[in-house]
Amino acid sequence: MLKMFDPKKSLLELRIVQLAFVIPLIFSVAIAIAIICNTNLYFKFSADGFNEMFNLFKIPFGFLGLIIPLVALCASNHRSEQTKAQINQSAEQNHFSNRFKHLEEFEKHCTKNYYEEKEKNENSIKTSPPALASFSRNMAPHIHPKFVRKIYAKIYGEKPDVDFVMRESLQNEINEYIQNILVQTESFKGKNQYEWQDSISNLYWLRKDFSEKYNVTLPPELQKIFITHNGFHTPFPVDELSSYLDNIFDVIEPLVVAMEFDTHYKQSSLILQALEFQKGVVPKCKIEPNAIVEINQFDFVNIFWHGDDEYFEKIRSEIRHNHE
Structure with a gap:
C-alpha cells in the first residue's frame, strides 16, 4: 500500500492514479472505435441525433465516467497516507526529543553524586597534611x-x-x-x-x-x-x-x-x-x-x-x- 501510495509523491505522480486514468480511457476509446467501425453512422444535429449518439456510446462514456470516482478514491487514500506519514514523523520527532531529554536527565542523575564526591575529595586534599593528601583521592x-x-x-x-x-x-x-x-x-x-x-x-x-x-x-x-x-x-x-x-x-x-x-x-x-x-x-x-x-x-x-x-x-x- 505504501509503495502504491507514496506520501512523498504528488497525486499525479502516483502510478496507480495514472493507471486509473489511462485504463478506462483505453477501454473507452477501443469500444468507441469498434462501434464506429461496425455501425452505419451519419451526422444528425438534432435532439434525436444526440440521444442516439449517447445511446450508442453509453458503454465508452461509462468507462470514461469511471475515471472520476477512481481518481477521487486514489486521492482520498493518498491524503490518508500523507496524514499517517505526518503523524509518524511527528511521533518520531517527539520520541527523539523525549529521548534527548530522558538522556539529559539520566546524565544529571548519574553525575550528581560524582561531582559531589569529587568536590568533597578536593576539599579533603586541601585540608589534609601532605603525607595524607594522596589517601584523600580515593573516591x-x-x-x-x-x-x-x-x-x-x-x-x-x-x-x-x-x-x-x-x-x-x-x-x-x-x-x-x-x-x-x-x-x-x-x-x-x-x-x-x-x-x-x-x-x-x-x-x-x-x-x-x-x-x-x-x-x-x-x-x-x-x-x-x-x-x-x-x-x-x-x-x-x-x-x-x-x-x-x-x-x-x-x-x-x-x-x-x-x-x-x-x-x-x-x-x-x-x-x-x-x-x-x-x-x-x-x-x-x-x-x-x-x-x-x-x-x-x-x-x-x-x-x-x-x-x-x-x-x-x-x-x-x-x-x-x-x-x-
Whole structure:
C-alpha cells in the first residue's frame, strides 16, 4: 500500500492514479472505435441525433465516467497516507526529543553524586597534611561522566522504545556477579591455603573485569601484594582480606544508582542484600606475598545473608578465644 501510495509523491505522480486514468480511457476509446467501425453512422444535429449518439456510446462514456470516482478514491487514500506519514514523523520527532531529554536527565542523575564526591575529595586534599593528601583521592567507585552514555545504552538499549522500558540484562549480570563472588568464597570455610589463594585471585579479577566492562572507576590501588595463581601473579591491593571483602560489592553501587533513575525499577533480593552487606564482621585474615599468614575460617555466604544474627556473635567469640 505504501509503495502504491507514496506520501512523498504528488497525486499525479502516483502510478496507480495514472493507471486509473489511462485504463478506462483505453477501454473507452477501443469500444468507441469498434462501434464506429461496425455501425452505419451519419451526422444528425438534432435532439434525436444526440440521444442516439449517447445511446450508442453509453458503454465508452461509462468507462470514461469511471475515471472520476477512481481518481477521487486514489486521492482520498493518498491524503490518508500523507496524514499517517505526518503523524509518524511527528511521533518520531517527539520520541527523539523525549529521548534527548530522558538522556539529559539520566546524565544529571548519574553525575550528581560524582561531582559531589569529587568536590568533597578536593576539599579533603586541601585540608589534609601532605603525607595524607594522596589517601584523600580515593573516591568511591563511580561512573565518570564520559561513560554515562554507554551505561544508558546498556540499560535502555541503543534505540530505546517509546516508553523507555529498562532492559533486565544489566540487573541479571549484576546478580551473576554477586553469585560468582559468593561461589568463590566457599573455600574460606576450609584451611587449604592454595584454595584460598585461588579464590582471592579469582575475586580480584571478577571485580576488576566487572568494573572495566561497565566503566566503573575503582579507587587507585595504593599497594600491591602479588599472589601466585596458576603460574600467574595477581596484584592484590590490600594486605587484609576482610577489608577487601567489606568493599567487594561497592562496584555495583554506581550501576544501581543509574538504574534507580527508572521509577519502575525494583532491586532484586540479591542486589538489595549486597547493598546492605554489613561491613566489619569478616574475620581478619592477613595476606603476604604468595602466602596467607593468618587464616580464620568463615562462611561468607552466611555472613552475606544473615548479617545481624547470632552467627556473628559465634564468630567473634571464636576469634576472641583464638587470640587469648
